[in-house]
Amino acid sequence: MLESQNYRYEEAEEPYRMHLNECLYNPPEHIIKAVTSTLSQCNYYPNLHMFNRFRLLLAEYNKVSIDNVYPFLGADNALRTLFMALADPGDAILSVKPTFSMIEVYARFMGLDMVTVPLQENDDEWTVDMNLLIELAKNAHLVVLVDPNNPTGNAIIKGDRKILEAIALNTKGFVIVDETYYEFSGYSVARYVNEYPNVIVVRSMSKAFCLAGFRLGYIIADKSVIDSVTKVLTPFDIPTPSLAAGIAALENLDYHLKIIEKIKQLRDYLYSELKRMGFKVYRSYANFLLIRDDRRLDSHLKKFGIAIKRIAQDLYRVSIGNEDSVKLFIESLRELA
Numbered sequence: 001m002l003e004s005q006n007y008r009y010e011e012a013e014e015p016y017r018m019h020l021n022e023c024l025y026n027p028p029e030h031i032i033k034a035v036t037s038t039l040s041q042c043n044y045y046p047n048l049h050m051f052n053r054f055r056l057l058l059a060e061y062n063k064v065s066i067d068n069v070y071p072f073l074g075a076d077n078a079l080r081t082l083f084m085a086l087a088d089p090g091d092a093i094l095s096v097k098p099t100f101s102m103i104e105v106y107a108r109f110m111g112l113d114m115v116t117v118p119l120q121e122n123d124d125e126w127t128v129d130m131n132l133l134i135e136l137a138k139n140a141h142l143v144v145l146v147d148p149n150n151p152t153g154n155a156i157i158k159g160d161r162k163i164l165e166a167i168a169l170n171t172k173g174f175v176i177v178d179e180t181y182y183e184f185s186g187y188s189v190a191r192y193v194n195e196y197p198n199v200i201v202v203r204s205m206s207k208a209f210c211l212a213g214f215r216l217g218y219i220i221a222d223k224s225v226i227d228s229v230t231k232v233l234t235p236f237d238i239p240t241p242s243l244a245a246g247i248a249a250l251e252n253l254d255y256h257l258k259i260i261e262k263i264k265q266l267r268d269y270l271y272s273e274l275k276r277m278g279f280k281v282y283r284s285y286a287n288f289l290l291i292r293d294d295r296r297l298d299s300h301l302k303k304f305g306i307a308i309k310r311i312a313q314d315l316y317r318v319s320i321g322n323e324d325s326v327k328l329f330i331e332s333l334r335e336l337a
Ligand SMILES: Cc1ncc(COP(=O)(O)O)c(C=O)c1O
Pocket: 020, 021, 073, 074, 075, 076, 077, 100, 146, 150, 178, 180, 203, 204, 205, 206, 212, 215, 216, 217
């Protein structure tokens, strides 16, 4: 048995949670109301009509057919299911480094042979050697790309059809594109899944829709792929309150579009402020920024009630949160600037 590792997490006690790329805006009244109204019916299994309604709304939101989309309990569960369905022990998996930590957790757990292309730092942006990635894709059974990438925030495929095609046609296996941060980047490869049926897009409603506690995510893929990877799932997998939350969110898209716009503005504002204050910060297409600093920024910010994530010795990831958290974050770092 190959060495396995768990996701390590201790609950943060700080009131300003800027460590998990969560949304710091609470669910709005229309979502609370929709969820609350289902609670008295939770002695029953989730309703098939609600599941189908959620699936239809996801299809409309993504401008794909209902057969091309399937709900999951968060992007995490989608990834887990895809790994189980598409890879066998000993298979080669290709990704970039650094990336979302769970990819390595799943790869190790399943005994996969993980190959990574290291991201390179170019001034205030991270880049990937795409020729190398396309070359290495030849021998991969599974290519898993987080786009925009976590924790670096850079684009990988950036919705570019030619790049997607080169990877998809070059590999003997599947290409999973984890677009958990899609709404903040605005680009996607979702529209190409029917043309390249070995491409599967993974999405989340935890970030842009501010629904992390409801555990909602979904995949977008060719119908044949959806049919095959969802064989072991049932329409009962998503709890009724979560279905209600997802439906209410997608029926009131305008509310979320405003929040997304706000978070993007705050991200760009925080980036400029940090730069102005002399911090080394990288450009990001997601709802977080990565900062390089050899001081213990996490311990310093803890004193101000802010939790951030220490990614490596001198790398810190901060999620954007809301106006208050961004303001406090800047004020708290002033004495270090
Ligand atoms: C790249 C990536 N994929 C998946 C997830 C998990 O998302 P979800 O909350 O939908 O399970 C995260 C969470 O931070 C993430 O960063």
